[in-house]
Amino acid sequence: MAKGSCLCGAVSFEVAGALPTADGCHCTICRKFSGHYFVSADVPKSALTVTGEENVTWYASSEKVRRGFCRICGASLFFDPPARDWIAVALGAIDGxxxxxxxxxxxxxxxxxxxxxxxxxxxxDTIPKHGA
Structure with a gap:
């Protein structure tokens, strides 16, 4: 199980099971969202438990994707394509x-x-893994 949180601790999360391999996304939106490139691991939505979910603000960065960040400290946490059964968690937010x-x-x-x-x-130059 992996545990993570935002900078201020208002949002924390747990991922049941081991984290899969991750990718580093260098698209313009991910770079602006994270301040560099965004490294995340795609996990089943059913494996993610979020505490302090009321402190997650969602930004629709496209018609297919929304991005979640802490409304208090601004930490980048999630990349969520709502039509898919997975959500990407920011590896930089993992504790330990x-x-x-x-x-x-x-x-x-x-x-x-x-x-x-x-x-x-x-x-x-594209996204070969899942096309979101």
């Missing part, structure tokens, strides 16, 4: 070791010019 690794980088065509990726992981 995650027990997982990144598997790929996506939307590299939108990557910021101020950093390089040299970790040897696959790099894609």
């Amino acid at each position: 070791p995650t027990g997982t690794r990144m598997s790929e980088h996506i939307f590299m065509g939108n990557k910021g010019d101020y950093y390089e990726i040299a970790d040897g992981l696959p790099q894609h």
